[in-house]
Amino acid sequence: xxxxxxxxxxxxxxxxxxxxxxxxxxxxxxxxxxxxxxxxxxxxxxxxxxxxxxxxxxxxxxxxxxxxxxxxxxxxxxxxxxxxxxxxxxxxxxxxxxxxxxxxxxxxxxxxxxxxxxxxxxxxxxxxxxxxxxxxxxxxxxxxxxxxxxxxxxxxxxxxxxxxxxxxxxxxxxxxxxxxxxxxxxxxxxxxxxxxxxxxxxxxxxxxxxxxxxxxxxxxxxxxxxxxxxxxxxxxxxxxxxxxxxxxxxxxxxxxxxxxxxxxxxxxxxxxxxxxxxxxxxxxxxxxxxxxxxxxxxxxxxxxxxxxxxxxxxxxxxxxxxxxxxxxxxxxxxxxxxxxxxxxx
Numbered sequence: 001x002x003x004x005x006x007x008x009x010x011x012x013x014x015x016x017x018x019x020x021x022x023x024x025x026x027x028x029x030x031x032x033x034x035x036x037x038x039x040x041x042x043x044x045x046x047x048x049x050x051x052x053x054x055x056x057x058x059x060x061x062x063x064x065x066x067x068x069x070x071x072x073x074x075x076x077x078x079x080x081x082x083x084x085x086x087x088x089x090x091x092x093x094x095x096x097x098x099x100x101x102x103x104x105x106x107x108x109x110x111x112x113x114x115x116x117x118x119x120x121x122x123x124x125x126x127x128x129x130x131x132x133x134x135x136x137x138x139x140x141x142x143x144x145x146x147x148x149x150x151x152x153x154x155x156x157x158x159x160x161x162x163x164x165x166x167x168x169x170x171x172x173x174x175x176x177x178x179x180x181x182x183x184x185x186x187x188x189x190x191x192x193x194x195x196x197x198x199x200x201x202x203x204x205x206x207x208x209x210x211x212x213x214x215x216x217x218x219x220x221x222x223x224x225x226x227x228x229x230x231x232x233x234x235x236x237x238x239x240x241x242x243x244x245x246x247x248x249x250x251x252x253x254x255x256x257x258x259x260x261x262x263x264x265x266x267x268x269x270x271x272x273x274x275x276x277x278x279x280x281x282x283x284x285x286x287x288x289x290x291x292x293x294x295x296x297x298x299x300x301x302x303x304x305x306x307x308x309x310x311x312x313x314x315x316x317x318x319x320x321x322x323x324x325x326x327x328x329x330x331x332x333x334x335x336x337x338x339x340x341x342x343x344x345x
Contacts, residue, residue: 040171040172040174040175041073041075043171044062044075044168044171044172045075045077047062047143047164047167047168047171048060048061048062048075048076048077048143049077050164051077051143051145051160051161051164052077052078052145054160054164055129055145055148055153055157055160055161056148056149056150057078057129057145057146057147057148057149058078058146058147058149059076059077059078059145059146059147060076060077060078060143060144060145060146061074061075061076061077061091061143061144061145062074062075062133062141062142062143062168063075063091063094063095063141063142063144064133064140064141064172065095065099065139065140065141066315067315067316067318068315068316069095069099071091071092071095072141073141074091091142091144094128094130094142094144095141095142097130098130098132098139098142099139102132102134102137102139103132104129104130104131104132104158104161104162105128105129105130105131105144106128106129106130106153106157106158107127107128107129108127108148108152108153109126109127110126110127110128126146126147127146127147127148127152127153128144128145128146129144129145129146129148129153129157129158129161130142130143130144130145130161131143131144131158131161131162131164131165132165133165133168133169133172134165134166134169135169135172135173140169140172140173141168141172142165143161143164143165143168144161145161180320183324184324186217187217187324187327187328190213190217190328191327191328191331193209193213194206194209194210194213194328194331195331195334197209198331198334207225207238207239207332207336208239210225210239210331210332211223211224211225211239211240211241212241214241214306214308214325214328215241215242217324217325217328218292218308218317218321218325219310220242220308220309220310221242221243221288221309221310221311221314222240222241222242222243222244222282222283222286222288222307222308222309222310223240223241223242223306223307223308223309224237224239224240224241224248224282224306224307225237225238225239225240225296225304225305225306225307225332226238226253226256226260226282226304226305226306226307227303227304227336228260228264228303228304234252234254234257235252235253235254235256235257235260236250236251236252236253237249237250237251237252237253238304238336243283243286243288243311244283244284244285244286247284247285248283248284251284253282253284255281256280256281256282259280259281259282259293260305263293263294263295263305264295264297264303264305266295267295267297268295269292269293269294269295269322269323269325269326270292270293270294270322271290271291271292271316271317271319271322272290272291272292272293272309273290273316274289274290274312275287275288275289275290275291275309275312276288276289276312282307282309283309286311287311287312288309288310288311288312289309289310289311289312289313289314290309290310290314290315290316290317291307291308291309291310291317292306292307292308292309292317292321292322292325293305293306293307293308294306294308294322294325294326294329296329296332296333296336297333304332304336306325306329306332308325
């Protein structure tokens with residue numbers, strides 16, 4: 001199997017060089033230590049610009065993707081207004097190929113590439129060299145350049161672009177680690193705040209603080225603590241923040257009872273890609289999209305489910321989101337346990 005995806009090299013007419021080609025002498029961007037002092041986007045812009053200058057091309061770009069394959073960030077060099085922006089046709093078409101088969105792409109005449117051929121008509125790009133931005137087997141995005149000024153792309157061009165893509169991957173991964181570390185610090189600080197409220201205030205006040213802080217921490221649009229009544233067995237909204245907050249406080253949700261029961265019986269936190277597709281109805285009037293459901297299990301009180309959701313079309317929650325939310329949910333378990341009546345002897 002070839003190390004890259006390619007169509008037979010067809011150079012067509014030699015175009016005059018529009019950019020001087022720089023000699024390549026290794027990575028032109030900061031390493032991990034200095035990247036801590038530099039905004040990740042600035043470093044990625046520098047990588048894209050260096051790719052254009054070193055390889056002698058007219059255009060270049062970096063497109064980063066979400067876990068669902070959508071374009072999360074787009075950085076372009078040399079594109080006209082009609083091809084710039086997150087909806088850039090070359091980025092979307094090249095990403096689709098890279099996500100399916102994460103190897104470098106080298107196409108010297110797009111009219112010979114069935115998947116990418118239409119780009120030449122849409123964007124004025126005649127040739128493309130692309131490399132996946134990878135961490136392990138995870139595709140974070142793609143780095144690509146277009147319209148080689150001195151003829152077909154060659155093996156040396158591909159090696160340079162692959163190295164630049166590897167540098168971009170380190171920058172993106174380092175940025176993610178820094179962001180996750182900062183998020184974990186924020187979750188820890190808020191956990192301490194809520195824990196203090198548990199021992200200082202009434203249970204209801206602490207629970208209100210809990211859902212209020214969770215709405216912000218999880219970047220959610222809706223948070224609800226759904227509790228099974230020990231008297232009637234109904235599913236009752238114990239605390240809620242976000243969408244339909246006033247209408248749902250204390251409401252009984254018969255439509256969500258079977259869902260809550262399945263979460264409690266499963267005993268494990270659950271990620272939901274889309275509430276509409278999964279048939280989950282918690283809010284009364286507003287459809288919900290990505291969600292998390294965490295069972296709250298303790299021996300002396302009614303069972304409950306912590307439900308966190310975003311609006312349809314929002315980015316999905318990640319396993320890390322679920323892990324941090326489940327850890328934070330232990331505070332709700334403690335609050336409900338403290339509120340439970342002592343057993344009669």
